[in-house]
Amino acid sequence: MRVSKAAGIAAVAALVVTGCASRASVSGASSSDGTAVSAAGQRGDTLTWGWSLPSTWDPVTSAVGNDVHALTLAYEGVTEVNAKGEAQPGLARSWTYAKNGRSVTFHLRPGLTFSDGTKLDAAAVKASLERGKTAKDSTIAPQLATVESITADSATDVTLHLTQVDHQIPLLLSGKTGQIVSPAASKDAAKLATQPVGAGPFIVRSYVPGSQATLVKNPAFWNADKILVTNLILKPTPDPAVAVAGLQSGQFDVADLTASQVGGVKAAGFPVETANVLPVRVLDVNNTVKPFDNPKVVQAISTAIDRQALVETANFGYGQPVWQPFPKGYVAYDPELDNLYPHDAAKAKQLLAEAGYPDGVDIQLALGKADDPVGELIQQQLNAAGIRTTLTVQTPGVNNYITRRYPFVLDQFNARQSPVQALQVLFGAQGLMNLGKTTPAALPAAVVKASGYPLTDPAYPAAIQDATKIAVTNMPNVFLFTVTRFTAHSPKVHGLQNWVDIQRFEGVWVEK
Known part of the structure; x- marks a missing residue:
């Protein structure tokens, strides 16, 4: 029996209902955007996430699929996928396909900037996507094969001209393939590997490979009002032997677990979200x-x-x-x-x-x-x-x-x-x-x-x-x-969602 897209997405989304319900019982009745807690002066400013560090901070040369979760902290795509995996606006507030399906125009939000303060307009999107298509060490070039050329039609309109009808483009541009890199920063690819310059929800302030990345909220992010923590620290996923201790000591607020760790973490009294992804x-x-x-x-x-x-x-x-x-x-x-x-x-x-x-x-x-x-x-x-x-x-x-x-x-x-x-x-x-x-x-x-x-x-x-x-x-x-996907967190962490694909942190906040 062939299932419709809506039914397929609904079925996958249904897999995470149990996790969402358990989270609600732990987190209490406060609003997911943190308004009530903020008014009471109880919202903390730092979240420490135990996840894998990226193999590189350059989405064009990343050869590890799992990198996308960390890269999404520093970069925003032309589009996003929501918790169910459906394409939705990102840097582009909307998009329009030509009647023949051979081109698609993305309408960018006005006034966008990169984390280094430079302008993020249609010309910058064009340059970033063209780099992904032509750079000799690009790992995303094959995924842009149907893009014949790109034009910046105005400051906010960028059009992808296609070799064939391709309605997958809005989904494609929600991940690494569509994450927009500052054209100025990409001139030094070696530096970009450790010092990303994007337009995502956070800015990487320091990075020690194999140890941790320290990020701060990007006030220029188009959806900055939904980013409720000022600092985010990214550390490698805790070893099974120290997962519980790391949560107990506050070394981690949110941590990705393996199946073998779940029992011990639950026994220690920490909520564990379980989501089929x-x-x-x-x-x-x-x-x-x-x-x-x-x-x-x-x-x-x-x-x-x-x-x-x-x-x-x-x-x-x-x-x-x-x-x-x-x-x-x-x-x-x-x-x-x-x-x-x-x-x-x-x-x-x-x-x-x-x-x-x-x-x-x-x-x-x-x-x-x-x-x-x-x-x-x-x-x-x-x-x-x-x-x-x-x-x-x-x-x-x-x-x-x-x-x-x-x-x-x-x-x-x-x-x-x-x-x-x-x-x-x-x-x-x-x-x-x-x-x-x-x-x-x-x-x-x-x-x-x-x-x-x-x-x-x-x-x-x-x-x-x-x-x-x-x-x-x-x-x-x-x-x-x-x-x-198993995600353990401190009871002080609220607003987490279970995403079938890319993990995001809009609406997540931490009690003091």
């Missing part, structure tokens, strides 16, 4: 490297994996098994792909024999960290099917999307704001996460077809789901289970 766990596979160049070997791997056991054992019961890059309820999720490769060790051995490996095969699985329980359980499951698996830890600081050193990697796909963009990143010939740089012959046309429908068109869900099916059934990626 868009990212999924996945095995990246380079299908140009033996033995992964044989599709039956990859099918054997997928068939050997018991996804439900991964959820129950390695992920503490959180998440749902998936065979595709989108969670159930999302517009691009194709229900026909459910249980695509059912767990069957005997069938996996048969597929190996058909692939020319009757005595099994030896492979190496690369992990991001040595103690990932998902990797250890996958190793056991593959070994049981004759896929003799050795675990190795990736060299710290080496980005496998760039080096492609490891052909088989336990990873996480952090969702992109546009489903077409997600398909391009994973399966496009120049996709960042496509280790083999091959693509199904039928996928480009399917993507073009899906992009040609307005997001509210009843025909759009079927078209984007067809593109998903082509990609998943022809490419080697092995999708595992959906990701659950």
Whole structure:
């Protein structure tokens, strides 16, 4: 059954209702904008967030999907996505498509400035997007492939002229691809990597890689009235051994957790928000490297994996098994792909024999960290099917999307704001996460077809789901289970929302 976009978004949004309800019971009845607390003089000025520091503060060269959450503190996109993942105004207060769908004009808010005080007008947006499209080290250039040219039509109107009808652009420009960088600052790309200049809700005042970033409220942010803390400190996610102590001592006000930490943090009396979000766990596979160049070997791997056991054992019961890059309820999720490769060790051995490996095969699985329980359980499951698996830890600081050193990697796909963009990143010939740089012959046309429908068109869900099916059934990626986001916070933190995609802090405040 094909679901409409509205129904798909509603289903994903429904996944976070429990978290919202538990937050309300903790936070009390004060208004989310902090008005009542402010009047009483009880609002604090600093929030410390435990999250991953970005690999770079330059959205154009960032090669880590998870960077977008930290980058959104310093940069604002042409558009935003709301808590449900829908495109809404950002730097642009509105946008207009041409009747033929071959161009879209974004109408910027007047009087915008960057955090360094320079003007943010249509010319600046044009320059920033063109850098994303043409810079030799850009990781977002493939996502701007349908943009043929950009014109600044006035101080506040910027038009993207397209090579084809593409109604995904408003979603695309809500993430890293559309985050606008000061043209003056981008002249020194090396400096920009540690000293961002954007127009987001905060300004980075100091940054120590691997330690913390200290940010202050940006008074020039277009929605500054909704930013209710003066200072935001970004620190790496606390280690499981110190998560509770960090919350108790006030080292963290809000902290991202892993599934293994949830029980201990709850037992210590801290609220934990649980939200099913868009990212999924996945095995990246380079299908140009033996033995992964044989599709039956990859099918054997997928068939050997018991996804439900991964959820129950390695992920503490959180998440749902998936065979595709989108969670159930999302517009691009194709229900026909459910249980695509059912767990069957005997069938996996048969597929190996058909692939020319009757005595099994030896492979190496690369992990991001040595103690990932998902990797250890996958190793056991593959070994049981004759896929003799050795675990190795990736060299710290080496980005496998760039080096492609490891052909088989336990990873996480952090969702992109546009489903077409997600398909391009994973399966496009120049996709960042496509280790083999091959693509199904039928996928480009399917993507073009899906992009040609307005997001509210009843025909759009079927078209984007067809593109998903082509990609998943022809490419080697092995999708595992959906990701659950766990956010612990001090009872003094109020106004947090559960976002299915990019975390934002409008309306969040802290008691003194």
